[in-house]
Structures are given as structure tokens and as C-alpha cells.
Amino acid sequence: MTARVVAVNVVHEVIRGPTRWTAIDKRPVRGAAVEVGELGLVGDRQCDTRYHGGPDKALYAYAEEDAAWWSAELDRDIPPGLFGENLTTSGLDITSAVIGERWRIGGSKNGILVEVRSPRTPCGNLSGRMGIHRFHHRFAKTGRVGAYLKVLETGSVGEGNRITVVHKPDHGPTIGQLSSGG
Template identity: 45%
Template sequence: MAEVLSVNVARARTNPDPRGQSNVTGIDKVAAAEAVAVRAPGPMHGGLGSGLVGDTIGNPKVHGGDDQAVYAYAREDLDDWEIQLQRTLTNGMFGENLTTSGIDVTNARIGERWRVGSDGVVLEVSAPRTPCRTFAAFLHLNHWIKTFTQAGKPGAYLRVISPGSVRGGDTITIDHRPDHDVTIGLVFRARMSEPELLPRLLVADALSAELKEYAQRRASSNPR
């Protein structure tokens, strides 16, 4: 059974990256004890930031907004990282809002819709997470961006299609799966290490606006 193990919201803290674009970061997330309201936050610039009420977006220039409203990461992938890094990773430690179990986040298709819990929440897969210096500094890991990129398990951003409340223990049901093959893993590889894959992304209508524009620009500048 696919489910949400925990719903995580930020403990706002000073950005551990001294060269960061923002002095505050919301990457340090912990499980909420109660249900958390979820809604579309609006545009990245000038909107509400996170899709979760009570969460914090430290740098609204590059994080948050409708296409990055909710970030999900699989507990199974965190468990693999625990073995590789030889350290304990609690739910929310990768900055994810939803720590999931029983759903293959890396192979989720762009435009796939998840119904979460019984309060009518529907989320749509929109993009992979791109690692940043704040992420590396928070974990105190040298070369973390390279290591995370090579692993190819970025987690998924989702947009809010239908609002409501979510809580730990909520089931996740896939309501809709598009018939293309553009997955979170494929998009991440195309964006981070295999640009020759970028034209393949354009069949995914639900791809985030930023990545769609990037793929279109690169495809038009390198026509076959």
C-alpha cells in the first residue's frame, strides 16, 4: 500500500551556506503532529511560497510556487542513503514535505496524479528536485551535489490540483497516469547530465514551466 509516512514542515533556520542567496532556509523539516492544510500557493514570485500552510520557503526566487508546491521523497530512498552515508536520516531531512512509502517516486510520470488521504487532496507530478548548495551545507557533505546527481533519486515536486488536508498515515492512490514515458528520473537525467534527452521531455504537457522552457530553448538551439 502506498502511503504518506509523515507530513513535514520547516523549522526556519539560518542558511548554512554562507554564499546562499537567502539568509533563511526552510530545508530543515520535521513531522507535523496534526493534519496540515494544502493549497496551491500561486506564482513562485509574489505567491504564498509552499503549498503547505505553515511551511517556509527561504529563497522564493528559485523555490516554491505552484510547480513546486509540495516535495515528496520516498522513505525507501532515504533508507538506501542511510546505508551509503552511514548515518541516520529522519523523515523530512531531505527537505521533503511528504515522506512516502510504497510508491516509486523516481519512476512517477510527469502529469501523474496522486489522491492523498480522504479529504480530497489531489497532487500532480511536475518536476524533479534540483540539488543546491544549501542542501549540501545542511547535510555537511562535501561533493553532495555530484553524489546526489549521480544517484538519480531526486524526489518529486507536485502541484496542488485539489486542496484539502494531509496527515501521516494517509493513503496515496494514483488517479491518473499519462501514456508517455517521461518520468521524474528521465527529467532529472536530462536536466543534470544527459542534455540529449531534453527533446523527449516536450511530450509531457504537465512539466513545470521552467523545465519546459529550458527544454524548448535547448531543443531549438540544437535542432537535429
């Protein structure tokens, strides 16, 4: 199966979460590709930059397969962007991604190169978004938390772009291991 971008998501509305203002309400951009700089997608934002954003957390990727798992677990629809991710992917096992792994997204001419830096550490705003008390704790325990990415080469990214793993370290912790302690 070819890995690809299912959706590129940017903030729709800044909302007041249970703990602070949040830009977790991300929704798909339809049509043209979105420009990506060193700090993330043009047109997106983060509210609490102590925990979100910056070079090592420029983009947040979440796998459609993990969203489908949550959909079955919660018996509800999980559309792209619901967890606050910038990139919803398909055909890429993000939970098993090794820290330091690099992905080429899109072509080598206009696409981007990113590096897996860390798992997401969810906060109470995810629970508020989902409408489930303490959901962020449950989310973290599964290890299905997605990955924060550093942008190594800027460019643009769009729905349907191919994702190629161009470097995978021989050893090291995975997103799932760091998230769930497993």
C-alpha cells in the same frame, strides 16, 4: 503494498546555508492533519522563491525507500524531512513517477489531489544540511531526488494518509530520467 504518507514536514527553523538563507530544516508535524493550499502546506515556507515554491513546486515529496538507500550508502540515519521534503512517502516509486502523474492523498472528501511536475534540482544548501561537500551533485546524479508537486485540489494531509495514483500518462519522462539524464 499500499502507498502512504509516512510524515508531513514543515520548516522547523530558517537557517543560513552555504549559499543563502534556507528553509530546508523541515521536521515532521505530529498529530492532526495539515491544511494544504495551492502554494503548499500551511505553516511551511520557502526562502528563495526563484527556485522553490510557487504553484508548480507547492509540495516536495521524497520516498522513504530512497531515504533508506541513502542511509545505507552514507551509513547514517536519514529521518523524515532531512532532505527538505514536505511529504515523506512509503510504497510509492517517486523516481519512476511520470511527469503529469496524479496522486490522490487522503480521502476524496478532505484529501488533496496533486500532479507530479518536475524533479528536484538540489543546491548547495542540501550539501550544507548533510555536512558533505558537494553532496548535492552526488544526490542529483542518482536520480533519487524526489518530485515537486502541483496542488490541483486543496484539503488536508496527515501522517498515514493513503496515496493512490489516479492518473499515469502512457508515456513521458520520469523523475529519474529528468534528474540523471538517464
